[in-house]
Amino acid sequence: MSLTESTMVPLGSACPDFTLPGVDGRLWSLHDFHTPALLVAVMCNHCPYVQAIDERLNQLAKDHAGRCAVVGINANDAVTHPEDSFEAMRRRAQARGYVFPYLWDEEQAVVRALGAVCTPDFFLFDSHRRLAYRGRLDDSWKDPTRVTHPELREAIEGVLAARPPLETQHPSMGCSIKWRVRS
Numbered sequence: 001m002s003l004t005e006s007t008m009v010p011l012g013s014a015c016p017d018f019t020l021p022g023v024d025g026r027l028w029s030l031h032d033f034h035t036p037a038l039l040v041a042v043m044c045n046h047c048p049y050v051q052a053i054d055e056r057l058n059q060l061a062k063d064h065a066g067r068c069a070v071v072g073i074n075a076n077d078a079v080t081h082p083e084d085s086f087e088a089m090r091r092r093a094q095a096r097g098y099v100f101p102y103l104w105d106e107e108q109a110v111v112r113a114l115g116a117v118c119t120p121d122f123f124l125f126d127s128h129r130r131l132a133y134r135g136r137l138d139d140s141w142k143d144p145t146r147v148t149h150p151e152l153r154e155a156i157e158g159v160l161a162a163r164p165p166l167e168t169q170h171p172s173m174g175c176s177i178k179w180r181v182r183s
Helices: 048-063 086-096 109-114 151-160
Strands: 003-005 019-021 027-029 037-042 068-074 102-104 121-125 131-135 173-176
Touching (some): 068 151
Antiparallel strands (some): 003 173
């Protein structure tokens, strides 16, 4: 496991268009989400950083249902990391009770277009699908009882209230995305 920090893509960047298969058996596209905010969480199954926050991410989706859509995208190479395969994603989503679509970016094109480099990596888009927040979930990735700054939650509430983006945004950190080796 190599610790990687997100690249902090410029605010105002457009959300890349996508159509990806979900573990629920349907294809999802950017245009399926009509909420005032959209949170794209680049994640996977095996990363301990994702495992430590996935319950909080699921709760965030529940708390903002109907106002901020949440979508998880996994792009890890399933050849080198079979625990991140599409079938393993299905099992994890069911076991964890995800209330958001969990999508498979097998070609890794969407995560590259986002500028994602680690799992988890969070991208919050406003109603115009412009980037309003990128960075960490909160200030305690490992222990939810030690959170003092729920930055992503504050960013979502700011977007929903049409406030300007948070001035201070800290990079997310986690496992590097497992890129496919292209021959």
